[in-house]
Amino acid sequence: MQLELRHLEAVLQVAEAGSLGRAAARLGVSQPALSAQLRRIERVAGGELFVRSRSGVEATPLGDFVLSAARRVLGEMDALTAGTRATAPHPALRLGCILLVLVDHLFGHLEKELPSVDIDITIEHSATALVRTLGAGQYDAILFGEVGGHEVPIPDGVAVRTLTPKEPAFVRLSASHPLAEQEEIELADLAGETWTMLTDDGDGGPEAMANACRQAGFTPKLRYRIADRRMRWKLIAAERAISLCQPTSPYVEGTVLRPLAGDPVTGRIRLAWNRAAVCEQRASQIYQAAARAYLDSIPTNATFQAWWESRPELHPTLDQV
DSSP: OOOOHHHHHHHHHHHHHSSHHHHHHHHTSOHHHHHHHHHHHHHHHTSOSEEEETTEEEEOHHHHHHHHHHHHHHHHHHHHHHHHHHHSSSOOEEEEEOSOTTHHHHHHHHHHHSTTOOEEEEEOSOHHHHHHHHHTTSOSEEEEEEETTOOOOOOTTEEEEEEEEEEEOEEEEETTSTTTTOSSBOGGGGTTOEEEEOSOOSSSHHHHHHHHHHHTTOOOEEEEEOSOHHHHHHHHHTTSOBEEEOTTOOOOTTEEEEEBTTOOSEEEEEEEEETTTOOHHHHHHHHHHHHHHHHHHGGGOHHHHHHHHTOGGGSOOOOOO
16 A cells, blocks of 8 residues: 555544544544554554544654655645646636535525636535635635634635624424424523534534533533434434524424524634635625625524624625625
8 A cells, every 4th residue: 555645634634633533524434444544554654653642642753754744745736736726717616615504595696796607616514624625725715614712723825704703503493392482492491402413513513512501500412413414404303302503594394493592602604715716806706695695594584583683783794786
């Protein structure tokens, strides 16, 4: 076996995530599969690259050497990719997104803002990995969320603009849940529930949820980590779990979406772009498209619409059309 770029990427992910579990989630593979791959890489490298510690994994001296070389090699590949795109006559816009509700409405608005541009949109599950790959040149722009004051590290050469500075998390319950008829739910009343959430998405969401629950006097029972949105909805409709959701989430048969009293968990949505690939005018066009897509999703929830309309300071700045 010879080392390939994907092997170097895996080693970097383990180092950056600090654990095999988090790295596996970012790479979209199982932890046993990543462990087996790492053992094969270590056999080629000639020794252990990481050792386990109380806080996760730490690089060995050999691991530090391989990581340094991996960053250099992958950086050269990113520069090659950026160079070829710079000389291409009509490069496509490469847009990465985490699983935000506004993406459902985004395509039409992008086509209006950028009618002659080919658009390549990819959905990722980790905001941290998304930002890092943007800095590495794999995307031109990205849309991502941050929850509970969490800030994803922004690499050099990347500009950021906040689309929505504050958005409260709502809770999705089965329509037959005893609390489903309430207009607003106290988080403490959900202490005995089983929860489902996305796989580790690097946006601070799990930490914000755990902290809010702790302040409400309980530790949440998290049983399901599922990336597929519709599968999560089916679990909830079947009364097997509940979940925090964006307040703009659509109506789902068999479920209800309710606000949490006092907005104990909030987040924000941001746009970031690689300055070397996206000019200010194009960044503004992407922002306009994303803002209008977000606004399109607000009327799906009358409760959130009232919350939103009472807070004009949170509204995105739109160009006149």
